[in-house]
Amino acid sequence: MTHISETPQAPQASNEPLDLLIVGAGIAGVDMAHHVVNEFPGWSWTMIDSNDDIGGTWNTFTYPGIRSDSDMTSFALPYKPWPHKGTLGDGGHIKEYLRDAANEDGFLQRIQFSTWMKSMNFVTSGPAVDEHGPHWEVVTVKAWNHGPDDRPDATDDARVETTIRTRRLHLACGYYDHRDGFLPHYDGQEDFTGTLVHAQKWHPDEHGGDLEGKKVVIIGSGATAITVLPALAKAGVDTTMLQRTPSWVAAVPTVDTIKTIWGTLLPGDRNSKLTHKVSRANHILRDMVQWYTAKLTPPVFAGYVQGLQLFWLKPSQVRKDFTPPYKPWDQRVCKAPGGDIFSAIKNDGAKVVTGTIDRIVPEGIRLNDGQVLEADVIVSATGLQLQLFGGAEMAVDGTKVDPSKLVAYRGVLVSGMPNLSFTVGYLNQSWTTRADLTARYVARLWHHNINNGEQLAAPVNPGSDVTRKPLLEFEAGYIKRGEHITPRQGDRSPWIYRQDYLREWPELSRGAVTDEMTFGDDAVASAREAAEVAAADSADSADPAGSSVSAAM
């Protein structure tokens, strides 16, 4: 296999590093770019994305009925009202909305699509550093199918590496692998005579064309499964959702009533910026109240959710198929606009079966109780594969750094890594609310550095007094599966990432940007130190005794 390297050939005209590279053109990247356009108008910057179009999640996923499971008023960008009426947003509409936002801010043409960030290396010495100071070198390759093109017959062109030098690097890569979802191997799946597809790989042209008279079984019980079921059932397809464990599913109004009320009370129309701002705040507060109610008084929340389900379902079905063994919000609560899944069960012949798969058989799925669910198409809605920092390798002066050995600072920066920031949103409410807090925090840090003549800023490498915990403390399967590849978080500020907008808002939008930070040459030293620790750790883990210790921790 030929490996061609054109390093260093940057897309910028000279070797001069960019002021900023944003990786990811989903909602977080678009929001970050909005702040850059407005607050740093003179900067040289660009954005890359491995997808072939804008939208992130809303470009990658195209399964039947694809929609948000947050209300669009709080999921939308804070500065751009959501123009549609529905409480939830259709995937295609969200993608177009993001394209409009990028167009309005004038950066759509700046985005380099089909470009995969393969690695990021912070360089602290060498001729380029002598000329321009320490910076990041990001190596990219042409992307195919949301990732690097690793087909054996890929052309040489697919392997050409391009290096982008940048002073600041912001990772808006989301939290999961856009290339592949989590697809368990089912015993007997090779014998299946129909089509087995993961929901993330569903393409309307390939899979949605001719479903008339076919039987579809969806495996799963999360937001995807409860979206696909009513969408297919409504289209007249014989559809069954097979779940091992039920989820909490809350019926929500089809039309955003909070926004409608504020649209009537406030001057301007329903889509004015003022109405958007006020209803967004209202939605965020409402979500926090619901979250606290669910956490503090689970039976009250559960009673409310299941009381609504009884409009459509018999109590026995609510007990059997919609009563999870865990408390509400231990995992994300799914939303059903107008109770569509319940209505599909009651009126459109949609079926829900709670059971465990024994094996796939040629004609469908056999369950442990012997029942066979016949299927022409099996949709595996079995979730995501966690991936932070776009799955790219991280290094300092070429020494590989394992992100799981680093500690996230306010869930925004990374210990020891200068001028590197990333976006993770909330798992218990709209992702965008935190994405925007992150963008504002990072912009404040950049302003602080510019005003103080600092080129570099990094969180210190925290000592052992900061207890290490998983960054994402949530019970969902994909989070647990990917814990070992994500940075840690600490047990005190500024090392905590709280799933709590009200507590984080003051810290991220107003709080100090200098706590336990290091600047200039000290930031460079902290990067070298992080790399030394990482190198020592990997030497330890090469020793079998060492690796068993780290695996047990």
Ligand SMILES: Cc1cc2nc3c(=O)[nH]c(=O)nc-3n(C[C@H](O)[C@H](O)[C@H](O)COP(=O)(O)OP(=O)(O)OC[C@H]3O[C@@H](n4cnc5c(N)ncnc54)[C@H](O)[C@@H]3O)c2cc1C
């Ligand atoms: C089906 C589905 C529905 C969801 N619904 C909601 C919801 O209603 N509410 C909510 O709060 N959250 C929801 N989420 C979570 C959702 O992913 C986020 O809300 C949000 O869209 C994430 O935005 P983002 O820009 O941070 O990341 P993403 O949308 O994941 O975009 C990241 C972008 O980075 C690119 N990228 C990644 N790695 C690299 C790399 N190495 N090089 C170059 N580019 C790279 C990807 O191609 C992608 O375009 C949903 C998730 C899924 C899968």
